[in-house]
Amino acid sequence: MGSVTLYLDVDGVICPFGPVGRSEWGSEWRRANAGLLQVAYAQELVDGLNDLAGAAHVRCVWLTSWEDLAAEFLCPAIGLGGGRWPCLTSDGGNTGEGWWKLWALQADLEQSNPERIVWIDDQLRFEREAQQWARFLGARILLVSPDPRLGISPAELDSVNSFLRPPLF
Numbered sequence: 001m002g003s004v005t006l007y008l009d010v011d012g013v014i015c016p017f018g019p020v021g022r023s024e025w026g027s028e029w030r031r032a033n034a035g036l037l038q039v040a041y042a043q044e045l046v047d048g049l050n051d052l053a054g055a056a057h058v059r060c061v062w063l064t065s066w067e068d069l070a071a072e073f074l075c076p077a078i079g080l081g082g083g084r085w086p087c088l089t090s091d092g093g094n095t096g097e098g099w100w101k102l103w104a105l106q107a108d109l110e111q112s113n114p115e116r117i118v119w120i121d122d123q124l125r126f127e128r129e130a131q132q133w134a135r136f137l138g139a140r141i142l143l144v145s146p147d148p149r150l151g152i153s154p155a156e157l158d159s160v161n162s163f164l165r166p167p168l169f
Contacts, residue, residue, distance in 0.1 A: 002115030004164055006052065007063040007088075007105055010070050012122030012148030014049070014080070015039040024153045035073030041151070043079075048157045050081045058164060061108065062087040063101050063121065099123075102130045117141040118160055122148040 011017065019029045025044035032039055053060045060082060062070045068087045075083045088104035101121065109117070117140060124130055124145035134141050142163040146152045 003057055003059065003112075004116045004118060005059045005061060005108075005112060005114040006118045006160070006164075007061050007108075007120065008049075008082075009101075009121040009123070010062075010064040010066045010074060013120055013146055013151055014045065014074070014078075015041050016146075016151035017148050019149060019151070024150055030078070032077040034077040036069065039074065039077065041078050044154075045152055045157065046078050046080050048161075050079075052157075052160065052164065053081055053085075055164065059112065059114065060085045063105060063119070065090075098129055099127050102127065102133065106133075115140070116163070118144065118163060120144040120146070120152065120156075120160070122146050 008014070015034075019040045023029055023042040023044075025042040027042060027044060029040040030043055032041065052058060062068075062082065062085050064070050064087075066074060067089050071083045071085060071087060074080065086108075088101075088108055090100040090104070101123075105119065117137070119130075119134075119141065122145055124143050131143070134143050142160065144152070144156050144160060146156055
């Protein structure tokens, strides 16, 4: 079974911006104090991410402006088991123009060299350079760009789960 690295953002992905009503998961939004601010989240999503992270061939990495605060504050507040996941930072050597997350991810890939990559970030739909780079990688990468008002939907998490399953042949 090949290795997969899952790069995960927080705002607009795990914790949507200004959610109202019921989540796409069918439940009411939960609220938690993540040390710095109140966050909203769907417990079903947290459970699904914890299941994904438990797979032996999956390496989860924080790629968020929260940086190491995601592990320190968000994880205990919402019950996400990402307290020991590595965290990529904006000071990772990006000396040129462009999105720091793309540069940080590329630097991490040079070190870790997984067979496949999942990148979940609500900003991806707006980052042309990241999209072009991903097209170059083809079937080796799955980009997921959730609606930032809703976070990761059940259908998006299903697509990640399908991508993570090893090929039959």
